[in-house]
Amino acid sequence: MGLEAEYSRERVFNTPLCEQGLVGFGIGMAAMGHTAIAEVQFADYILPAYDQIVNEAAKYNYRSGGQHSAGKLTIRAPCMGVGHGALYHSQSVEQLFMGVPGLKVVIPRSPIQAKGLLLSSIRDPDPVIFLEPKILYRSSVEHCPVDDFTLPLSSAEILTPGKDLTLISYGAPLYTCAQAIEMLRNPSSTISAHISPHLRTASIELIDLRTILPWDRETVVESVRKTGRCVIVHEAPVTAGVGAEISAHVQKEAFLNLEAPVERVGGWDTPFPHVHESFYKPGPTRILDALVRTLTY
Numbered sequence: 686m687g688l689e690a691e692y693s694r695e696r697v698f699n700t701p702l703c704e705q706g707l708v709g710f711g712i713g714m715a716a717m718g719h720t721a722i723a724e725v726q727f728a729d730y731i732l733p734a735y736d737q738i739v740n741e742a743a744k745y746n747y748r749s750g751g752q753h754s755a756g757k758l759t760i761r762a763p764c765m766g767v768g769h770g771a772l773y774h775s776q777s778v779e780q781l782f783m784g785v786p787g788l789k790v791v792i793p794r795s796p797i798q799a800k801g802l803l804l805s806s807i808r809d810p811d812p813v814i815f816l817e818p819k820i821l822y823r824s825s826v827e828h829c830p831v832d833d834f835t836l837p838l839s840s841a842e843i844l845t846p847g848k849d850l851t852l853i854s855y856g857a858p859l860y861t862c863a864q865a866i867e868m869l870r871n872p873s874s875t876i877s878a879h880i881s882p883h884l885r886t887a888s889i890e891l892i893d894l895r896t897i898l899p900w901d902r903e904t905v906v907e908s909v910r911k912t913g914r915c916v917i918v919h920e921a922p923v924t925a926g927v928g929a930e931i932s933a934h935v936q937k938e939a940f941l942n943l944e945a946p947v948e949r950v951g952g953w954d955t956p957f958p959h960v961h962e963s964f965y966k967p968g969p970t971r972i973l974d975a976l977v978r979t980l981t982y
Contacts, residue, residue, distance in 0.1 A: 702726075708734035708760060712742050712812075715758035720807060728764035728816055729776045742812040743787030756810040759803070763819035764792070765857050765920050766966050770819075772957045777921035782814055783898050783930055789813045789838060790898040792856040795821070796829040801836030802895060809838060818857035841901035843908070847890030850980060851908040853931065854918040855894040858967060862891055862918055865972035880977060887980055897927050905931065906938045913944035914979045920966050923951040945982030948975045 689697040700707040704725050711723035725731045731738070738760070746754040766775040782790050789811050793799040799817065806813035844859070845866075854862050866889050869880065890908050894900050909915045915935055917928035928949035935947055950967045958965050 704730050704732075704734040705737055708737045709741070711758045711760065712737060712745070712755045715742075715755040715812070716745065716753055718757070720757045722759045722761060722807065725760060725762040727770075727774050727819075728762040728778045729773050731760070731762055731778060731814075732781075734760075735781070738782075738788070738812075738814070739785050743785050745787075746811075747787060754810070755812050757807075758812040759806045759809075759815055760813070761803075761815045761817060763822075764816040765818040765820060766957070766962045767820045768962055770957075770962070771959045775957045775962060777919065777952070779814075779816055779897055779919075780921050780926045783927060785898075787811065788898060789896060790816065791838060791896050792816045792818065793895065794818075794856055794859050794893055795825050796827045798836060798893075798895065800829055801834050802838065804833065805835040805838050808835070813838075816856070820857050836895075839896045839899050839901055841895060841904040842893045843904070844891045844893055845889065847888035847912065849887045849889065849912055850914040850916065850976065851890050851892060851905070851912045852916050852918070852972075852976070853892045853894060853905060855897060855927075856920075858918045858920055859891070859893055861967065861969050862972055864969035865976060866891065868969055868973050869976055881981075884977065884980055887976075889976070894927075900927075900931070902934060902938075906935060909935050909939045910942045913942050914982075915943070916948040916950065916972070916975045916979055918950045918967050918972055918975075920952050922954045923949050924954050926951050945979045948979050950975045 707723050711721040714721035742755040742758055765777050779790055782788055791802050791806055791813055793802050803815055806815050852862055870885050890912055917931050919927050928951060932947035932949060950972055952965055
């Protein structure tokens with residue numbers, strides 16, 4: 686708010702609601718050396734611009750042999766479910782970009798993370814897709830520093846250390862993962878009343894990926910080698926999701942350390958529903974079940 690008044694309409698302006706056009710415009714600005722931040726109002730509507738992003742922005746540096754680049758382009762887009770967005774306003778599209786060399790994909794979990802990661806994205810030499818979980822706009826509160834600061838891209842953060850299981854997520858589902866861990870430890874919870882007492886003392890290592898392309902393989906593999914168990918959570922469908930890529934790499938690099946199959950918890954393989962979004966998204970009960978299955982395998 687107030688950006689146009691502070692920086693003028695020369696730098697801050699609305700565009701027509703044409704995603705292919707506004708992203709293409711941003712690529713052109715970046716190619717000319719300007720810093721361009723393009724906002725797609727909902728990540729669901731980034732698909733008309735998919736050709737521009739994949740075939741132009743991501744390849745511009747490579748195809749010119751490093752002479753030209755669209756690396757000064759950052760594309761912001763709200764993503765994930767908000768409770769009433771339905772099939773065109775609640776989708777998670779990050780997995781559509783995981784196989785695109787030349788891009789970076791970042792998803793913050795909180796205001797401080799959003800500011801530090803966004804400033805890093807804007808200054809990064811590669812074009813960045815910056816996906817903001819929309820449900821956190823009004824539910825995630827922090828005292829965010831007003832000073833300029835950055836947080837490293839492609840560097841996962843261990844939120845709670847542990848030794849018995851590695852729980853991996855990013856964005857809004859991290860808070861649901863924390864709920865599931867609390868339910869596991871809480872004997873008074875009716876949902877988890879059946880859980881054996883020895884499981885309640887399990888030490889869970891919760892990791893926020895922050896960047897999913899390229900993701901922090903070293904931190905994840907080191908954690909799984911230590912714990913021997915791994916659960917991955919995301920809102921996007923399980924099939925061909927972020928969890929599929931991570932689990933494939935984990936079993937390759939930490940196969941001899943695994944005590945259980947890598948478990949994935951995600952959205953169902955259906956379009957995002959019109960109603961009952963909470964039944965589609967991975968809730969704390971589904972995550973808790975995955976933790977128990979993995980710990981007791």
